[in-house]
Amino acid sequence: MAFFTQNASKILVPLAVAATVVQASIYDVPGGYRAVMFDRFSGVNDKATGEGTHLLVPWLQRAILYDCRIKPRNISTTTGSKDMQMVSITLRVLSRPDVNHLSKIYQSLGMDYDERVLPSIGNEVLKSIVAQFDAAELITQREVVSSRIRADLLHRAGEFNIKLEDVSITHLTFGKEFTQAVEAKQIAQQDAERAKFIVEKADQERQAAIIRAEGEAEAALTISRALEKAGDAFVALRKIEASKAIVQSLAGNPNVTYIPSSNGNVLLNVSGQK
Structure with a gap:
């Protein structure tokens, strides 16, 4: 029994050591990552290793994983405009x-390359570009300002082997005095429009x-000319129209009665007066 135990130990120990060595010799690179290989003798390899499972020499080599996926970051600063x-x-x-x-990034900046570079160059570019525009131009020419910032930041980031997929202005505010001046100007413009x-x-x-007035004067002149042409005939016509209106008004009154006479009709008031 002791003989078999000794033989099993002789077999299992080398197998365990071999399994440990094999496991230490394999490393995985997940999707979206790259691996930089560091060799104790030759240093950092120039070419990064892609996704998948790869081999290395334990103790002699070490794989450093880099996340190569796109990362968002906000860069904020407060600076002065041209005015x-x-x-x-x-x-x-x-x-x-x-x-x-990636090998250059690892050698010069390390793993936290973005923390070391982006805030610094971002503030530098923002201060430089904003100082070239007046406060009003920063509002009216926002697209131009954004384009200038993007171009300069792309150039500066490229010097550190960092690629920028997008650069956009998300927040732009001014000091209290300028804001009050803009509001006062808007109020003045509204008052002027009113x-x-x-x-x-x-x-x-x-x-x-x-x-x-011109129309009324023209009408009066027209009537005056018509009266001058019509003369007495027009006045007589007006009298007839007035008499007709009076007769129609009296005819509708039940208290008035017409009595024929040789000299014409006589009006009697039969309203009940005693």
Whole structure:
């Protein structure tokens, strides 16, 4: 029994050692990652290892995994514009390492390359670009400002082998004094527009009064000319129309009675007076 136990130990121990060595010689690179190989004799290999399972020499070699997926980051700063207005601006940056230069990134910056580089160059570029524009231009020419920031930041990040997929301004505010000045200007513009409307309305009413007066004068002149042409005939016509209106009014009154006479009709009031 002791003989078999000794033989089993002789077999199992080497197998366990071999399994440990094999396990230490294998490493996996997950999706979206790359591995930089460090060799104790030759240093960092220039070419990064792609996704999948790979072999290495235990103790002699070590794999450093880099996440090469796109990472979002906000960069904020407060700086002065060209006209000395304080501006608070925030950028949203989507970045990733250049997989062809991961060995250089590891050698010069380490694993936290983005923490070391992006906040610094982001603040540098923001302060530089904002200082070239007035506060009003930062509002009216926002696309131009964003384009300039993107171009400069792409260039600066490329110097550190970092690629930027997107750069956009997400927040832009000004100091309290400038904000109050803008509000006062807007109020003044609204008051000016209101005053302009009142003046235009008064002018239109004046023109309407002039046109109305001219029309009434023309009508009066027309009537006057017609009277001059008609003479006494027109006056007689008016008398007949007035008499007709009086007769129609009296005819509808039950208290008035007509009595024929040789000299014409006589009106009697039979309203019940005693």
